[in-house]
Amino acid sequence: MKCKLCNDKAVIKLKAHNLSLCASHLLAFVERRVKNSIEKYGLFKKDDSLLVAVSGGKDSLSLWQILKKMGYKADGLYIHLGIDGYSDLSLDKALSFAKKLEGRLWVVFLKEIMNLGILDLARTLRRTYCSACGAIKRYIMNRISIEKGYTVLATGHNLDDEASSLLGNLLYWKEDYLRRKSIVLKSEEGHLVKKVKPFFLVSEREIAAYAVISQIDYIYEECPHSRGAKTLLYKEILNMIEEDSPGTKLNFLKGFLKRSGKVGEEKRDEKPVKYCISCNYPASGEKCFFCSLLERVNPSGSIVYREYSFLR
Amino acid sequence: MLSIVMPVEIDGKKIEIEKPLKVQELLKKLSLNSEGHLVVVDGRLVTEDEIVSNAESVKIIRVVSGG
Numbered sequence: 250m251k252c253k254l255c256n257d258k259a260v261i262k263l264k265a266h267n268l269s270l271c272a273s274h275l276l277a278f279v280e281r282r283v284k285n286s287i288e289k290y291g292l293f294k295k296d297d298s299l300l301v302a303v304s305g306g307k308d309s310l311s312l313w314q315i316l317k318k319m320g321y322k323a324d325g326l327y328i329h330l331g332i333d334g335y336s337d338l339s340l341d342k343a344l345s346f347a348k349k350l351e352g353r354l355w356v357v358f359l360k361e362i363m364n365l366g367i368l369d370l371a372r373t374l375r376r377t378y379c380s381a382c383g384a385i386k387r388y389i390m391n392r393i394s395i396e397k398g399y400t401v402l403a404t405g406h407n408l409d410d411e412a413s414s415l416l417g418n419l420l421y422w423k424e425d426y427l428r429r430k431s432i433v434l435k436s437e438e439g440h441l442v443k444k445v446k447p448f449f450l451v452s453e454r455e456i457a458a459y460a461v462i463s464q465i466d467y468i469y470e471e472c473p474h475s476r477g478a479k480t481l482l483y484k485e486i487l488n489m490i491e492e493d494s495p496g497t498k499l500n501f502l503k504g505f506l507k508r509s510g511k512v513g514e515e516k517r518d519e520k521p522v523k524y525c526i527s528c529n530y531p532a533s534g535e536k537c538f539f540c541s542l543l544e545r546v547n548p549s550g551s552i553v554y555r556e557y558s559f560l561r
Numbered sequence: 562m563l564s565i566v567m568p569v570e571i572d573g574k575k576i577e578i579e580k581p582l583k584v585q586e587l588l589k590k591l592s593l594n595s596e597g598h599l600v601v602v603d604g605r606l607v608t609e610d611e612i613v614s615n616a617e618s619v620k621i622i623r624v625v626s627g628g
């Protein structure tokens with residue numbers, strides 16, 4: 250099979266786009282898709298200061314590389330959750346990559362703030378691991394963005410992540426989630442940073458190919474507490490449909506965003522919110538869940554940002 | 562044609578498959594979805610129509626993550 254663009258040997262066939270591509274044209278393809286999404290959906294501008302949420306996985310590392318390559322000012326943030334056999338390894342990957350990229354990586358150790366890892370914190374919060382973990386990560390990502398002056402927070406969510414969560418929310422008619430589901434969440438001065446997902450139209454397979462060709466050394470193992478089962482099931486089902494009818498995942502997600510008028514439209518929750526008296530984050534009571542949790546488990550604790558700069 | 566067994570690596574495990582065969586057949590044999598996997602032969606990403614015959618190493622990369 251030959252590359253449709255240059256006749257070199259193809260390394261991948263993208264059926265959804267009816268394209269077979271060589272290694273260098275696959276890289277260019279993924280980069281162009283990201284560029285188009287940024288421009289078409291107004292994700293951010295050249296003078297924005299970006300923070301990329303880096304997990305050590307293929308999506309976040311590839312995203313960071315692409316944004317830097319495109320000339321954006323983009324630093325990384327890694328949150329060490331204190332998960333045995335997973336956190337240390339993924340931090341290693343994130344750090345080596347930051348070095349290779351000559352970037353700046355912020356590292357936050359959850360245990361350093363709370364004295365506890367995510368599993369104990371989830372028990373304290375009486376939430377499932379992933380739900381507690383998600384909330385804590387969102388909080389920290391937001392807080393550092395505001396404190397360090399980043400104007401946009403970018404995450405590596407890809408087409409498969411978005412399509413599978415859309416499917417899950419539709420199956421159980423989770424209207425709250427559906428109403429909020431978007432690829433851009435606007436900022437709220439001093440409270441919430443703007444959040445974007447530049448990979449939302451790039452499939453997991455395309456990103457993995459990008460990472461393999463770029464020789465990005467990412468963590469292949471999953472978090473041992475991955476909510477996995479359901480997400481994986483939905484992804485697998487979508488991929489079975491995709492194999493039969495290429496392009497379905499893209500149509501599914503694009504169709505939803507179009508119908509819900511969510512593209513480019515920046516909406517947070519509508520209900521009036523109160524803000525935490527100690528950190529300004531949205532809160533249901535006086536203090537947000539994070540500050541209350543900190544008070545409970547480690548009253549003298551505070552967030553420590555460790556900076557690893559390989560900038561040249 | 563004489564067929565020989567070759568080691569194929571997937572998720573850190575090594576299994577044995579008879580070669581030569583097409584990448585497409587390899588995935589089918591293992592009941593793996595082509596949208597969810599990439600195949601790397603001797604360090605090079607390959608398309609599904611490629612025939613694996615003299616390869617030293619074959620690695621299947623699962624691209625789907627549960628996160």
Ligand code: SF4
Nearest residue numbers: 379382472474475476
């Ligand atoms: S799988 Fe769950 S617990 Fe593990 S990092 Fe992801 S959200 Fe956190």
Ligand SMILES: [Zn+2]
Nearest residue numbers: 252255271274
């Ligand atoms: Zn080419």
Ligand SMILES: [Zn+2]
Nearest residue numbers: 525528537540
């Ligand atoms: Zn607070």
